[in-house]
Every structure is written in structure tokens, then in C-alpha cells.
Amino acid sequence: MSVATKEYQELRTKIEAADARLVAVSKTKPVADIMALYELGQRDFGENRVSELVEKYEALPKDIRWHFIGHLQRNKVKSIAPFVHLIHAVDSLRLLREIEKQAAAVGRKISVLLQFHIAKEDTKYGLDVDEASSIMNEVAATPLPHVNIAGVMGMATYTDDKARVADEFATLAEIKEQLKKKNFPEDDGFREVSMGMSGDYPLALAAGSTLVRVGSLLFGER
């Protein structure tokens, strides 16, 4: 565990002052590291592999809110449906429908975010605005009562060019506003903008992030 109590508190204070929440990204890190942050009051943790998430869920306190932040395969939804708090990276209608099915099977309503492709790199997953609109039309026609679409998520280009990163975050915040106006005008539940990581979270907060996903800054390099 590399993070000092003071640094954790400062990071959290900064994030909460901007009306956002910290998701501590604990992928590849041992449960002891997670417990050390848990003892300091951290409850939101993020993982990007299903098998690792399930193992950690089983080993750790049950009041942890587990965020799945990676690319989720449909055949793995079932394993996390009983306990996952928020699925950040939904990028297809087929995946939404599988989440609906597995949430119904365990009698839960599962919150998800739609992942958008905001980076000017083509290696990342995510929707564009047209794809999201067509998904929202399908969802309006065939509702998913066990899925709560709670907002959007994105990753900026990995670059030192701050103006570019700020621009990509602004784009995501704008997409969220548009979707809200068009598809969730009465729904205060559609509010999350998951953006910002260790290297770019200050820019994300400035652009209106509500959930920052910080890993290496807290836990050290992977």
C-alpha cells in the first residue's frame, strides 16, 4: 500500500468538494490494500475483470460498493449480477438486455452507465451519439425494468495535451446533458458522468465529472 492516509484524505476532499465521488480502482491489487483504504472509510472500489471482482467480493466486507469498470462480456454478467453496484462500460443493446435478464433473475435493479468513445484513438470501446440514440429508442420501445441507466462514462486520450483531454471531457459532459434532455427529462437518476483517472482527474472534475476512477495514484503502479 503506497498511499498515505493524508494523501488519500486530500484526494477525497478535493473530489468531494467538486461534488464528485472517488472510485478506488483496485484491479491487480491484493485484498489487504483494499482493506487498508476501507479502514480509512473508502467504500467504492472498481475492478475490470469478472473473476477477480468475484473473488474480492467474496473475501471482503459486504458494504463495499463494487464498480465494474472494464469491458463486460455478456456471458459473464451472471457472475456479478447478484452484487455489482454500478456497471460503467455498457456499449451495446445486447449487453443491456443481458443485464436486464440477469438482474431480473436475482430480483435486483442494476445501475449502468453508457460508455462513449471520446478519445481520438481507435483502440478504446464505446458508443457514439447516434448509436446511443438508437439504443435509447429501443429501450423506449421495449423497457428494461431491471436496469437503471444512470449516466455516461468515458476515457480521454492518453496524452500530455491537456487542452485535448479537457476538450474530450467537455464533450462527454455535453453528451450527458443532451441525453438527459432528450431521454430522461424527468429523471434525476440520470446524473452520473464517470470520467477522470490518476493522470487526468483534475481536468475531469473541472469538466463536471461525478465519479472519478483513480487507481495508481492510490495504490501505486501496477
Ligand SMILES: *Cc1c(COP(=O)(O)O)cnc(C)c1O
Ligand atoms: C485502470 C483503470 C482506471 C484507473 O487508472 P489509473 O491510471 O491507475 O488511475 C480507470 N478507469 C478504467 C476504465 C481503468 O481500466
